[in-house]
Amino acid sequence: MSAILQVERVTKRFGGLQALTNISFTLETGQILGLIGPNGAGKTTLFNTLNGVYSPEEGHITFLGKNVTGHKPYELSRMGMARTHQIVRPLKDLTVRENVMTGACFGHENHNLTAAAHIADEIIDFVGIKANPSMLAGSLNVAQKKRLEMARALAAHPKLLLLDEVLAGLTPSEIDGMVTTIHEIRKQGITIIMIEHVMKAIMNVSDRLLVLDYGQQIAEGLPEEVVHNPRVIEAYLGDPNMARRLMEEG
Amino acid sequence: MNKNTLFHPGLWLTLAVVALVGILPIPGQDAALREVSFTVLVAIVTAGSLNLLMGYTGYVSFGHVVFYGLGGYIGMYLLDSFGVSLPVAVLAGGAASALLAFLLGKGILKLRGAYFALVTIGVNEAVRTFVSTFEPFGAATGIELQFSVYKAYGGAAQALWLVYYMVVGLALFSVLASYFIKHSKFGLGLMTIREDEDAAEVIGIVTPDMKTLAFVASAILPGMMGVLFFFKNGNVEPGDAFRLGVSIETLVMIMLGGQGTVLGPVLGALGYQRLRGFLLTSPLFKNTQLVVAGILLLLIVLFIPAGAVGWLRQRFPWLRKVLA
Amino acid sequence: MNPGGFLTSLADGLLIGVVYGIAAMGLTLIWGVMRVINLAHGAVMALGMFGVYLLFSGLGLNPYLSLVLVAVAGLLLGMLVYYLAIVRVINAPYLSTLLATFAINMVVIGLGTAALTTTPRDTGFTLGSVSLGPVTLLGTRLVAALVTLIVTGGLYFFLYRTRTGKFVRAVANNRAAAELMGIPSMRILALSFGIGTMLASIAGGLIATFFSFNILSGEVYQQKSFIIGVLGGLGNPVGALLGGLILGALEGLLPLAMPNTWVPVIEFILFIVILLVRPSGLFGEKE
Numbered sequence: 001m002s003a004i005l006q007v008e009r010v011t012k013r014f015g016g017l018q019a020l021t022n023i024s025f026t027l028e029t030g031q032i033l034g035l036i037g038p039n040g041a042g043k044t045t046l047f048n049t050l051n052g053v054y055s056p057e058e059g060h061i062t063f064l065g066k067n068v069t070g071h072k073p074y075e076l077s078r079m080g081m082a083r084t085h086q087i088v089r090p091l092k093d094l095t096v097r098e099n100v101m102t103g104a105c106f107g108h109e110n111h112n113l114t115a116a117a118h119i120a121d122e123i124i125d126f127v128g129i130k131a132n133p134s135m136l137a138g139s140l141n142v143a144q145k146k147r148l149e150m151a152r153a154l155a156a157h158p159k160l161l162l163l164d165e166v167l168a169g170l171t172p173s174e175i176d177g178m179v180t181t182i183h184e185i186r187k188q189g190i191t192i193i194m195i196e197h198v199m200k201a202i203m204n205v206s207d208r209l210l211v212l213d214y215g216q217q218i219a220e221g222l223p224e225e226v227v228h229n230p231r232v233i234e235a236y237l238g239d240p241n242m243a244r245r246l247m248e249e250g
Numbered sequence: 251m252n253k254n255t256l257f258h259p260g261l262w263l264t265l266a267v268v269a270l271v272g273i274l275p276i277p278g279q280d281a282a283l284r285e286v287s288f289t290v291l292v293a294i295v296t297a298g299s300l301n302l303l304m305g306y307t308g309y310v311s312f313g314h315v316v317f318y319g320l321g322g323y324i325g326m327y328l329l330d331s332f333g334v335s336l337p338v339a340v341l342a343g344g345a346a347s348a349l350l351a352f353l354l355g356k357g358i359l360k361l362r363g364a365y366f367a368l369v370t371i372g373v374n375e376a377v378r379t380f381v382s383t384f385e386p387f388g389a390a391t392g393i394e395l396q397f398s399v400y401k402a403y404g405g406a407a408q409a410l411w412l413v414y415y416m417v418v419g420l421a422l423f424s425v426l427a428s429y430f431i432k433h434s435k436f437g438l439g440l441m442t443i444r445e446d447e448d449a450a451e452v453i454g455i456v457t458p459d460m461k462t463l464a465f466v467a468s469a470i471l472p473g474m475m476g477v478l479f480f481f482k483n484g485n486v487e488p489g490d491a492f493r494l495g496v497s498i499e500t501l502v503m504i505m506l507g508g509q510g511t512v513l514g515p516v517l518g519a520l521g522y523q524r525l526r527g528f529l530l531t532s533p534l535f536k537n538t539q540l541v542v543a544g545i546l547l548l549l550i551v552l553f554i555p556a557g558a559v560g561w562l563r564q565r566f567p568w569l570r571k572v573l574a
Numbered sequence: 575m576n577p578g579g580f581l582t583s584l585a586d587g588l589l590i591g592v593v594y595g596i597a598a599m600g601l602t603l604i605w606g607v608m609r610v611i612n613l614a615h616g617a618v619m620a621l622g623m624f625g626v627y628l629l630f631s632g633l634g635l636n637p638y639l640s641l642v643l644v645a646v647a648g649l650l651l652g653m654l655v656y657y658l659a660i661v662r663v664i665n666a667p668y669l670s671t672l673l674a675t676f677a678i679n680m681v682v683i684g685l686g687t688a689a690l691t692t693t694p695r696d697t698g699f700t701l702g703s704v705s706l707g708p709v710t711l712l713g714t715r716l717v718a719a720l721v722t723l724i725v726t727g728g729l730y731f732f733l734y735r736t737r738t739g740k741f742v743r744a745v746a747n748n749r750a751a752a753e754l755m756g757i758p759s760m761r762i763l764a765l766s767f768g769i770g771t772m773l774a775s776i777a778g779g780l781i782a783t784f785f786s787f788n789i790l791s792g793e794v795y796q797q798k799s800f801i802i803g804v805l806g807g808l809g810n811p812v813g814a815l816l817g818g819l820i821l822g823a824l825e826g827l828l829p830l831a832m833p834n835t836w837v838p839v840i841e842f843i844l845f846i847v848i849l850l851v852r853p854s855g856l857f858g859e860k861e
Contacts, residue, residue: 051452077454085452091445093510094438102442105435106454112437156454312668359851364611364668368800369849374796375840383835390835401679505673538688544680551673552662 003028003062004160004191005050006012010059012042012049012215019045020215023059027160032182032192034206036199038235041212043084043195047162050193051083052076064159080108080159084149084166086195092138099137100124100151107156119155127151127181143170154185161185163194167201175201199245203227211235260574261429264513268294268328268425271520272418281407284414288482290523291421296496297503297515298424303468305510306437307461308444309359313370314472316377317347319491322472322477322480323381326393331386336403340416340477347473348466350377355462362447371494378492392487412484417475424471428512429574431467440464441510463514502547508557512574514528517558578708584848589715591822592722593780595629597795598802599729600773606809607746607766608664612673614655616796617682618648618771622778623787624690629696637699638717641779648775652768664763686789696786725776726815729769742766746809764812774799801845807855816857 005027012020012047020042027033035043048054050061061069073096082103091099097120104116111119124133129147131140137148146166153161163182167175179201186192196202202209202223209226211219213235219226226232266518271290275283282328300314321343328334328342358369382390403409439460442450451457499522507518525546529539554561563570597619604612622644629640659678663670701713733739744752745762751760781787781795802821806813821841828837848855 053448053452073451074454074456083452085449089446089449091442091444091449098438098441102438102450102453102455105438106442106450108404113433113438116435152453226286239336310672312672358618358846361849361853364609364672365849365853367668367672368611368804370846371797371800371844372842372849376846379835379838379842382831383833383839489579498680501673538684540680540684540687544677544684547673547680548677550660551670551677555666555670 002028002029004064005193006060006062008060008062010046010056010061012045012054017201018215020049020056020212021217023212023217025210025217025220027191027193029159029191030186030189031207032186032194032205034202034209035193035195035212036197036202036209037212037218040187040214041235041243042215043212044164044197045083045215046212047083047164047193047195050076051162054078058221074106076080077106077156078110080156081162082144082153082156082158082160083106083162084153084164086164088142088145090137090140090145090148090151094137095134096129096131096137096140096148097121097133099148100133100155103155104157107158109157112216116155119157120151123151123155126184127154128177143174146170150181151190158190160193161193164198165195166199167196167198179205251341258429258433258574259423259572260513263572264425264429264516264574265422267516267520268421269503269512272421275414279411281410284411285460286527288414288417290520291417292475292479293500293503293519294421294516295417295424295471295521296500297519298428298512299468299471299509301498301504301509301515302440302464303512305390306432306440306444307446307464309461309465310367310501311370311468312367312494313372314468314500315492315494315496316370316374317351317469317472318476318479318496319374319381319486319488320476321347322351322476322486322491323387323393324473326479326480327387329399329477330393330395332483333399334483336412336416336477338472339481343477344470344474347469351466351469352462355465356458357456359461361503365475368542370497370506370558374492374494374497378488382488389419390488392485392491394485395481410482413478417478418470420474420478425512425516427467427471428515430497432512432574436460436463460491471508499543502543502550505550505555505557506546508559508563509563511557511559511563514557521558578710580827580830581709582711583830584823585709585711585826586715587822587824587826588819589711589719589822590617590784591818591820591825592719592815593777593784593818594798594802595815595818595823596722596725596773596780596796597777598799598806598818599726599811600770600777601796601799602803602806602808602814603773604767604770604813606761606802606811607742608749609668609673610660610664610675611668612767612770613672613796614679614682615771615774615799616794617679617686618651618774618792619778619781619795620686620787620789620792621651621682622648622775623782623791624686624695624789626779626782627695627787630699635698637779637783638721641721641776644775644779645772649768649772651775652771653764655771656764656767660767661749661760661764667703683789683792687707690789692788692790694786694788695782696733697782707766712784714783718783721776721780725773726811729773729811730816732769738762738765742769770844798841801841803851804845804848807857810855810857813855813857817855820856 003026008024010020010023037043049056052071060067064079100120100123101116104111104119127147127150129144131144150166167178176193182205206223209223211226211232218231218235219229271287275287303309303311324346325339325343328339361369380385400406400409401413439455442455443457447457503518503522504515506522508514529542556564559573563573583606587699601612604610625639625644629635630637655678659674660671663674703710703712733743741757741762744757745759749759802817803814805820806817825837
């Protein structure tokens with residue numbers, strides 16, 4: 001197993017605000033890395049930096065052996081990185097099918113419309129969007145929009161998938177369903193980084209955890225270790241529910 | 251491309267409308283009717299081409315007329331100074347506009363929203379004021395074709411009909427182009443950019459290239475049309491060629507009919523030009539054509555921004571099968 | 575070229591530029607407060623020109639006094655336009671407000687052309703000239719500059735020393751937050767639009783004391799307002815004034831070095847370049 005992603009001392013600043021400081025980790029192919037931390041820790045910022053939306057002020061990012069620091073999002077997509085957004089971004093005036101097709105058409109496999117339509121229908125099934133694919137995406141409810149966002153990312157058959165809080169707002173049974181789907185995705189050989197707040201799920205699913213707090217990396221390693229790490233507990237003490245759950249589930 | 255795309259009733263409906271407008275004056279060789287159809291067809295092509303940029307990609311240009319004017323000038327210049335044939339001049343006009351779009355594209359398409367709209371006005375004005383001082387293009391007086399140019403086409407009357415047939419052809423072509431682009435991978439990419447440009451980049455669309463391509467595509471047909479229009483006119487002047495009002499009217503036509511659809515700009519152009527014609531010839535409204543158009547525009551913007559076709563498609567989803 | 579000629583051209587340009595600056599201030603204020611590009615700005619300027627002209631030639635009213643009436647009319651007209659055309663689409667995509675203001679422009683120009691025709695008008699107003707060493711300045715220009723200073727001072731006082739002015743700045747900064755604080759944003763927006771058009775009509779009135787004009791002249795000055803607005807940084811009223819000075823200086827000096835007809839080309843190219851290279855303007859957008 002080789003490293004699909006290598007992040008070295010990545011730092012991101014916005015004017016005077018230090019959003020990320022010296023983030024470093026290596027991600028092996030086929031792993032699931034859980035990215036956790038209190039709100040505002042910089043998790044989505046890290047995604048944005050990996051994905052090319054932001055360019056880090058310092059540090060390097062190596063994806064599939066290639067230095068991609070400062071590359072644009074479409075370049076990363078073409079290499080095989082896909083992501084979902086925390087606040088979903090459906091293409092409202094396009095149909096569900098067309099939404100998913102964009103992933104297949106413009107991702108690294110670069111399909112034509114006909115092939116993309118087939119892939120889209122498969123993925124829509126796989127992810128479990130129970131809506132007519134010819135419906136406009138704008139008319140879906142939030143849970144369906146989340147699945148749509150994931151479907152669009154999956155349609156690109158990515159090598160690395162960044163999932164940003166795909167479980168937020170779901171009922172417990174929906175969460176279980178989504179976790180199963182994520183296991184299925186991993187079975188297809190896709191490497192995953194997941195930002196999550198639903199502790200039970202992420203503990204269940206992740207091979208490793210990375211913890212951010214105020215833009216700094218405060219812990220990284222196996223879930224059982226990380227969760228007992230005093231610094232991690234301290235970071236979450238600001239949120240007593242979180243700390244309690246960590247202690248209970250750890 | 252599959253069977254479903256090719257036989258979509260929407261395409262054939264739109265083609266039929268354009269063909270009808272085009273064919274109307276031909277059987278009777280009616281020159282007056284030809285002039286009416288000519289104006290409508292030019293509007294259809296201009297609106298259809300701007301729709302590529304505005305309706306599909308979501309970039310609103312207030313300076314679309316610059317392609318029409320520049321193409322026209324290049325074509326007229328070649329006709330007047332080098333005596334090229336009309337088809338060559340037309341192609342040159344289209345090429346010149348495409349080149350302008352290509353050179354500008356990467357730069358100005360970085361701007362979004364209102365800033366983009368502003369810069370397109372600037373581009374039109376810059377080209378207009380430049381052409382007004384450019385001696386080889388006749389500076390402020392423009393280019394006037396010598397009558398002898400029409401001899402090569404069998405005289406002025408024949409030339410006018412020739413131009414008309416070419417315009418009909420271009421109009422039909424523009425409908426086909428609009429339709430097939432909309433149903434192509436390129437079109438899907440453009441519409442993704444329109445819906446959410448940042449998400450489009452994340453999905454993998456190389457937005458600068460795609461936007462520039464759309465911009466270039468939107469420039470070619472107006473460029474060609476410009477040559478035909480001014481050839482028929484006999485002369486071209488900076489004020490006529492780069493009239494900001496034309497850009498705005500084109501926007502109105504697209505909005506009236508429904509931006510982002512294939513049929514919309516066609517119906518919008520048809521409707522607007524007929525309304526305009528009616529106002530200009532009606533003794534009551536002659537002086538207030540601009541006022542009526544302005545009120546119409548305001549009503550559309552305030553109450554039915556999706557335009558006629560857009561509103562119909564939203565209100566009656568089953569109509570999507572018939573209205574492309 | 576004699577230094578006197580050069581300085582006179584420069585001074586003249588600056589003084590005219592400052593008047594353009596008022597118009598640009600109005601445009602930039604509207605943008606800054608509500609993110610609307612007012613394509614009817616030129617039309618209002620033209621109305622301002624006609625207002626002063628008609629009051630002067632019809633009633634013999636001193637232009638500077640009619641300016642007050644014209645200003646009030648401009649304010650009210652702006653608020654009317656806001657409630658008629660803009661309020662419904664204030665939160666819609668920018669295209670709607672652009673087209674809405676343009677529609678108003680069409681209506682005003684259309685009505686104006688029908689009522690007033692396109693015959694050029696000239697107030698023929700003059701205040702003689704003043705010589706300061708090698709420089710000769712027209713009286714009308716000097717008074718106009720004075721008026722500009724008064725207006726700018728008034729605007730500053732309003733925005734920074736009155737409660738309503740503070741509301742305007744709050745709404746410009748963050749409309750949602752302002753509403754949460756109980757500021758009647760709808761009324762403030764209408765007022766802001768009105769102030770913007772008021773500035774346009776004042777500028778128009780002053781221009782009527784310099785140059786001949788017709789109902790279509792507003793278009794040209796509107797374009798200048800855009801160039802100045804972008805130069806100075808959209809949303810920045812002080813930038814607009816400074817931008818006006820720059821444009822005025824350019825318009826005064828460039829004709830000394832090149833044919834008159836090239837000046838607009840340079841201006842529009844400058845406009846494009848600024849938008850591409852430094853869209854926040856030379857002096858930065860004021861948030």
